[in-house]
Amino acid sequence: MSENELLEEIERYLNGEMTGEECDRFELLRKENADLNSRVTEHKHFTALLKQYGERLEVEKRLDAIHNEIDVHALKDELTVQPSWVVQLWRNHQSKISVAASIAIFAVLGTLFFTGYLSNREQNYVRLRGEVAKISKKADNINDKLNSLNRPGKVSNPAKFRGTGFALSSNGYIVTNYHVVSNADSVSVQNAGGKSFSTRVVYTEPQSDIAILQITDPSFKNLNPIPYSIRKSESDVGENVFTIGYPGNAMVLGPGYLTASTGFNGDSTAYQVSIPVDYGNSGGPLLDSKGNVIGIINAKQSQVEGAHFAVKSNYLINAIHNIPADSLNKSLNINTHNTLAGLSLKQQYKKLENYIFLVRVYNQ
Amino acid sequence: MSKDLNNGIPADTEVILGILNNSENVLKRLYLAYFPMVLRLIVNNNGNEDDAKDIYQEAIIVLYNKVKAGDFELSSKLKTYIYSVCRRLWLKRLSQLNRYAGDIKDFQDYLVVDDEIENDRERDIAFNKMGNAMQLLGEPCKTIIEDFYIHNRSMQQICENFGYTNSDNAKTQKYKCLQRLKKLFFQQK
Numbered sequence: 001m002s003e004n005e006l007l008e009e010i011e012r013y014l015n016g017e018m019t020g021e022e023c024d025r026f027e028l029l030r031k032e033n034a035d036l037n038s039r040v041t042e043h044k045h046f047t048a049l050l051k052q053y054g055e056r057l058e059v060e061k062r063l064d065a066i067h068n069e070i071d072v073h074a075l076k077d078e079l080t081v082q083p084s085w086v087v088q089l090w091r092n093h094q095s096k097i098s099v100a101a102s103i104a105i106f107a108v109l110g111t112l113f114f115t116g117y118l119s120n121r122e123q124n125y126v127r128l129r130g131e132v133a134k135i136s137k138k139a140d141n142i143n144d145k146l147n148s149l150n151r152p153g154k155v156s157n158p159a160k161f162r163g164t165g166f167a168l169s170s171n172g173y174i175v176t177n178y179h180v181v182s183n184a185d186s187v188s189v190q191n192a193g194g195k196s197f198s199t200r201v202v203y204t205e206p207q208s209d210i211a212i213l214q215i216t217d218p219s220f221k222n223l224n225p226i227p228y229s230i231r232k233s234e235s236d237v238g239e240n241v242f243t244i245g246y247p248g249n250a251m252v253l254g255p256g257y258l259t260a261s262t263g264f265n266g267d268s269t270a271y272q273v274s275i276p277v278d279y280g281n282s283g284g285p286l287l288d289s290k291g292n293v294i295g296i297i298n299a300k301q302s303q304v305e306g307a308h309f310a311v312k313s314n315y316l317i318n319a320i321h322n323i324p325a326d327s328l329n330k331s332l333n334i335n336t337h338n339t340l341a342g343l344s345l346k347q348q349y350k351k352l353e354n355y356i357f358l359v360r361v362y363n364q
Numbered sequence: 365m366s367k368d369l370n371n372g373i374p375a376d377t378e379v380i381l382g383i384l385n386n387s388e389n390v391l392k393r394l395y396l397a398y399f400p401m402v403l404r405l406i407v408n409n410n411g412n413e414d415d416a417k418d419i420y421q422e423a424i425i426v427l428y429n430k431v432k433a434g435d436f437e438l439s440s441k442l443k444t445y446i447y448s449v450c451r452r453l454w455l456k457r458l459s460q461l462n463r464y465a466g467d468i469k470d471f472q473d474y475l476v477v478d479d480e481i482e483n484d485r486e487r488d489i490a491f492n493k494m495g496n497a498m499q500l501l502g503e504p505c506k507t508i509i510e511d512f513y514i515h516n517r518s519m520q521q522i523c524e525n526f527g528y529t530n531s532d533n534a535k536t537q538k539y540k541c542l543q544r545l546k547k548l549f550f551q552q553k
Contacts, residue, residue: 053514060425070399
């Protein structure tokens with residue numbers, strides 16, 4: 001039997017065109033011959049697949065015909081959701097915008113970094129002793145002055161730190177801030193006339209930031225009686241106050257107000273005052289309008305204008321009482337007689353000038 | 365049937381009966397009813413109108429085959445079913461094209477229809493192979509095979525169309541063609 005004849009037989013069998021007798025014979029043959037059997041099955045599947053394939057093509061043709069009747073473009077325009085212009089701009093220029101944004105961010109961060117803005121954001125409590133090394137120009141000025149003022153033969157280093165102090169008694173006791181003189185090798189004071197005197201640190205009280213100095217220089221002559229007294233009770237917020245100090249090399253008057261009865265972060269040992277002060281004002285007296293010392297200027301809040309702090313005067317009185325008797329070689333009597341009351345600020349300043357000192361601190 | 369029913373969106377049961385009865389009218393109304401929905405899905409998710417046509421027709425064929433095979437159960441609205449199949453097919457296409465951005469903008473509810481599509485995959489591959497084999501077969505074999513096995517024409521008609529003098533010649537030709545087609549079909553991987 002040729003291949004074609006075999007195929008024809010299979011087809012006739014599958015299509016049911018065989019007579020009953022032929023069919024029986026063929027089925028018997030199928031049972032005996034496994035090869036024939038598999039060919040029958042294969043042919044059946046293949047023609048079925050061919051048939052289905054034809055049907056699929058037919059359906060696709062019909063669908064295509066239907067599809068061609070639709071105006072797809074009009075429908076598409078109608079159905080497309082148009083994103084907002086911002087989104088379109090973003091899609092069209094995404095890469096350019098990204099690059100531009102990265103550069104901008106980098107530039108901003110770079111600028112902030114190099115200007116030190118990032119490292120110094122927190123509000124801080126800044127001691128107001130003048131750090132001379134910070135400002136080299138000023139340091140040079142001080143150096144020049146020092147050299148011209150010093151007695152011949154004495155060689156002096158430029159001061160490392162600077163502050164203000166004021167006299168407690170006419171016999172040479174001076175008060176300033178502890179932080180001004182801490183770690184000092186030697187301390188000297190300079191009066192309004194430009195004369196320097198060497199001093200020793202008699203007593204310090206770090207917790208209230210107070211230090212008591214005594215002028216030990218033989219050239220020192222006793223001062224006139226102290227014109228101000230030290231106030232024992234607390235002063236009220238809103239009071240007119242002023243300070244005198246050495247933010248630079250010259251004595252500067254700073255008028256202002258008492259603005260809070262507590263200091264930095266609610267510190268009850270200090271007042272907050274609104275007074276123009278700068279580094280170097282530390283240790284200066286805070287006086288009320290009657291000329292009573294009510295505090296000692298000691299710090300300010302960085303990055304906030306007009307928030308300065310002063311140690312309350314009752315802590316100064318306590319500190320004086322706490323000085324061990326054997327560290328005083330002269331008597332220290334606090335003046336209780338105020339001769340400044342009723343004077344104008346101008347007159348008070350003139351009277352006070354001689355009792356305010358520039359404190360210079362030397363260390364390695 | 366009223367005129368309205370002839371033109372509007374066909375009822376779901378009507379569609380199933382229509383497919384079983386090979387109704388041209390129902391198929392057309394079905395096609396026209398839901399194409400805008402699918403076009404909207406595709407064009408708003410990184411596709412164009414041709415993609416929409418491909419995907420939609422594939423989905424209709426999935427439905428068509430299931431109905432014909434008798435294992436289609438209408439467990440939801442037909443509209444939802446077609447949308448879900450199209451959505452699934454389009455997601456698959458997008459990931460094949462590496463255009464899938466991770467999210468798809470949906471316009472209505474959908475069902476999970478993964479199995480429905482997987483079942484059709486093997487058949488699609490076989491049809492592709494058959495299509496290729498038919499192309500390689502060339503004339504007149506292709507037409508003879510189509511006429512006899514697909515369109516169910518008799519050998520008599522085929523003889524007349526091709527001018528064969530006797531039907532035995534035509535038969536021999538037909539079997540030769542079928543052998544070649546089988547060979548071409550099974551050669552493909």
